[in-house]
Amino acid sequence: MQHSKILAVTLSVAALATPMSADGSWDGFYAGLSLDATRSKAGISGTAAHDRNDTFATLGAYGGFNRTTQRGLIWGGEIGISGLPSGANASGGGLGTSEFKGKYLITPRLRAGFATDKVFFYGIAGLGISDAVVRRAGATSTDVVIGVNYGLGAEMKLGNNWSTRLDITRTDLGIPDQSFGAQKRDTKVKIDKITFGLTKNF
Numbered sequence: 001m002q003h004s005k006i007l008a009v010t011l012s013v014a015a016l017a018t019p020m021s022a023d024g025s026w027d028g029f030y031a032g033l034s035l036d037a038t039r040s041k042a043g044i045s046g047t048a049a050h051d052r053n054d055t056f057a058t059l060g061a062y063g064g065f066n067r068t069t070q071r072g073l074i075w076g077g078e079i080g081i082s083g084l085p086s087g088a089n090a091s092g093g094g095l096g097t098s099e100f101k102g103k104y105l106i107t108p109r110l111r112a113g114f115a116t117d118k119v120f121f122y123g124i125a126g127l128g129i130s131d132a133v134v135r136r137a138g139a140t141s142t143d144v145v146i147g148v149n150y151g152l153g154a155e156m157k158l159g160n161n162w163s164t165r166l167d168i169t170r171t172d173l174g175i176p177d178q179s180f181g182a183q184k185r186d187t188k189v190k191i192d193k194i195t196f197g198l199t200k201n202f
Contacts, residue, residue, distance in 0.1 A: 036196075049091070167195040
């Protein structure tokens with residue numbers, strides 16, 4: 001993701017220019033709400049006829065905790081959930097008609113990085129759990145897919161135990177050997193998100 005590369009450079013420069021803090025002020029539980037600018041790419045391996053590229057905005061929520069080690073590393077677990085809209089049907093390539101449907105994306109993951117008194121710079125790695133799949137149109141089964149979720153982010157304190165954050169993440173999903181007519185093909189789903197969050201720290 002080009003956005004991730006830009007954010008990585010920005011965070012590295014800021015981190016090198018600012019002294020790190022290990023005073024434990026980031027420790028504790030937190031919860032927040034997010035506004036997500038999302039781009040999804042979905043399709044079937046071996047054909048471009050079923051490719052879909054959609055952009056949309058969704059709302060989400062998250063919660064987790066932070067801990068600081070003696071060396072100043074801040075780490076913690078987090079779980080988030082956000083909505084997903086369905087895409088349009090597509091057909092061609094001798095595979096009949098396919099649909100892309102999904103309602104949610106759940107992301108249990110870890111955050112780890114270093115912080116100043118005001119800003120926390122971190123990497124993100126974990127799982128993506130979703131019902132967002134490409135499948136034969138009209139199928140009545142409900143699929144749950146588990147993939148990987150990763151990215152970079154920064155969080156800034158606002159005062160009174162409030163903070164704001166900016167994350168750039170990707171979730172890779174997909175199912176092997178899906179049936180489309182008489183053929184079996186792998187499906188692919190990538191969800192890129194720019195997340196703006198408002199966090200309450202407890």
